[in-house]
Amino acid sequence: MADDDILWMPVPSGSVQYGALYGAEAAGDLLIDAALWQQMVNQQYRLLSAVDRWIEGLERAHEDRTAAGIKAGEAVRARADQALLASIGRPERAGRASAGADGADDDATFAVCRRVAEAAGITLTEPPKSGPVNDRVSPVERIATGSRIRTRAVRLAGRWWRTNTGPLVGHWAKSGAPVALLWRRGRYEAVNPASGLRIRIGENQAEELEPRAVMFYRPLPERPVTAWLLLRFSLRGTAPDVRHLAIGGLVTVALGALVPIATGQVLGVYVPTAEKSLIVQVALAVMIAGIVSAAFMLLQNLTVLRLEGRMESMLQPAVWDRLLRLPTRFFTERSTGELASAAMGVSAVRRLMSGIGPVALQAGTVGGMNLVLLLCYSVPLALAAIAMLVVIGAVFLGMGLWQLRWQRELVELGNKLNNQAFQTLRGLPKLRVAAAESFAYAAWAREFARSRELQQRAGRIKNLTTVLDAVCLPLCSLTMFMLLAGPARGSMSAGEFLTFNTSVTMLLTSVTQLSGVLVSAAAALPMFEQIKPVFDEAPEVRGAGAQPGTLSGGIETRKLSFRYTEDGPLVLDDVSLTVRPGEFVAIVGPSGCGKSTLLRLLIGFDRPASGSVLFDGQDLAALDQAAVRRQCGVVxxxxxxxxxxxxxxxxxxxxxxxxxxxxxxxxxxxxxxxxxxxxxxxxxxxxxxxxxxxxxxxxxxxxxxxxxPRILFFDEATSALDNETQRIVIESTRRLSASRVVIAHRLSTVMDADRVIVMSDGRIVEQGAPAELLAHAGGHLHELVRRQMA
The missing domain is CATH 3.40.50.300 (P-loop containing nucleotide triphosphate hydrolases)
Known part of the structure; x- marks a missing residue:
């Protein structure tokens, strides 16, 4: 047989060797050789990884060429504009031909927003000139987002310009130019901050405005909020209403002073002398005073309703804004029911406090006026009346504080019941699976019975207070008669005594009202205590946070350590890693090794005990974390x-x-x-x-x-997907050219990663390409895969 002849020889089993260089084996023997299959898999992974990197390199090169072409085109156009403008004698505008209009529009919008914010008591921060721009968000929304201000779209319908709903940002329909809509002297005005032009809004002017405006919500201060600061916050802008309320109260009190004076004059002077005409005149005067007083009281009640509405519109959104801006750890320490009760409890406090103010004002002025009358008629009897009223006020105040003791427990138990009901309804499927509905009902019924008992105790005290209130008035009158018949005999006439006694009665009514007001104010303390943690906690993002700019996707952690409590064990210990822009990194490890904790640190949900997280070389702790998350996709x-x-x-x-x-x-x-x-x-x-x-x-x-987004964080986001759907997701995210940090256990997910990081006991114990780590028989990833396949 010649050297160049081809020899075909079937090998049914075993192997055969021809010379010293070539050999052949049976196909069946090859199929059962595990080492050969592993080598083929490794070669396939190396080939696919190389092809994938080659394709990504081509795509990035194409994107770079496209971006460079666009930039070059813009430069050529700018030079052409400059040459054209220079040819017509306007060279100074050439450098800003493309961006001048946009910059002017942005400046005009910010000027209008600043004017509206100043009217609402809000300080705006000028947005950065560079950074990511979302075309889907209006310039007003971008300014509000940069200043961390909540907004709401308002529909301008009907005769809206006659109702004060607060400062608004509107736009002219034809030009789209922004305009500040401010309330002044009974109707809205359209104000242009640049020119200072003011236009009173009427029907014709309203038709020229777009039917949609934007309202800014004033946030709470970023420092801890006290009760006094909260009251000042809710009362801002209500000075006209408070002034009208005070004037109406003074007029009502002044007219009310006619009652004791007229009573003394009529019964002490006019009746004994049969002055019928004077009696009729006094009766008419008292009647007219009563009508005028009723009208002023109606105006007071309307003012109180308007005041309550304004306080509610400012306070409730501010509380929800504060809740949404709190760090994530605040929510992990409290149940959902507790937070819901705290958020809505501010409305109960507001309703309670808004009813207290007018009553306290009126009772105080009525009491002060009648006290002056008492001192004018008889100082000794006035001092005796004051001593008696002090005792009565102390008794009522003591009863109120006694009732407050049970009221505090009732508020705490009510919040606990609300939380328990919420958790029970949310976990009802699990309770039904475990056949534990009876245990849940028993737990609720026990606390509910306790709340009924507390309500009965508080009710008994309230009933006793009502009885004492009914008894005090005749006792005081009887005491005054005894004093006049004894030590003070002959000190005043019958008419003077009638006036004095009426003033004492009115003063007693004012004292009981003031005691009730103090008790009601004290009853608001337990409600405020439920909300206080929300006000004491500092917001996650403060004004000092820097804007991150457009992120490229580079992520780095340097010596990152974390523990849940100050004296607890380290959950993460000296973790350092780097994610390059566009890289796909999978983080694996046994349960409890710190994978999800690391992800929470990367997105700023928790703060590390030591070390730092960097995005494009910028420390996350010094950045506006909300602005960072807006450029990330997180599941x-x-x-x-x-x-x-x-x-x-x-x-x-x-x-x-x-x-x-x-x-x-x-x-x-x-x-x-x-x-x-x-x-x-x-x-x-x-x-x-x-x-x-x-x-x-x-x-x-x-x-x-x-x-x-340019960055994706997935925490077991594909655990419930089949392999085909998971392949679609992986390919879709790869086409985004985004940096991907994925926590996963499934082998199919890990194999598609550019790099795998293996964690154990809070540390990184292994990292590298998946094929390389799997080839290492004693490695951590190899062991995890073996356990999964077993």
């Missing part, structure tokens, strides 16, 4: 969508189109499921209860991808 473990339509869940509060929502659903592998639903994107879901676990995860992924 946490067991995340739940909000109640609403699927479109609302995907888009959130930003103005994404339905096409963009469909694209996000496609990237998350959810589009086909949505198409099979009767209402498509408008299908309503309630907390994820109408969809499966896998659909819920894909919905949360679509919510994270709709903004096309």
């Amino acid at each position: 946490l473990q067991n995340a739940q969508p909000l109640t609403g339509s699927i479109l609302d869940c995907i888009c959130g509060t930003e103005a994404f189109t339905q096409e963009e929502a469909w694209e996000a659903a496609e990237m998350a592998g959810l589009a086909e499921d949505i198409k099979r639903m009767p209402m498509g994107l408008h299908t309503m879901i309630a907390g994820g209860g109408a969809i499966s676990g896998g659909q819920r995860q894909r919905l949360m992924i679509a919510q994270a991808l709709v903004r096309r």
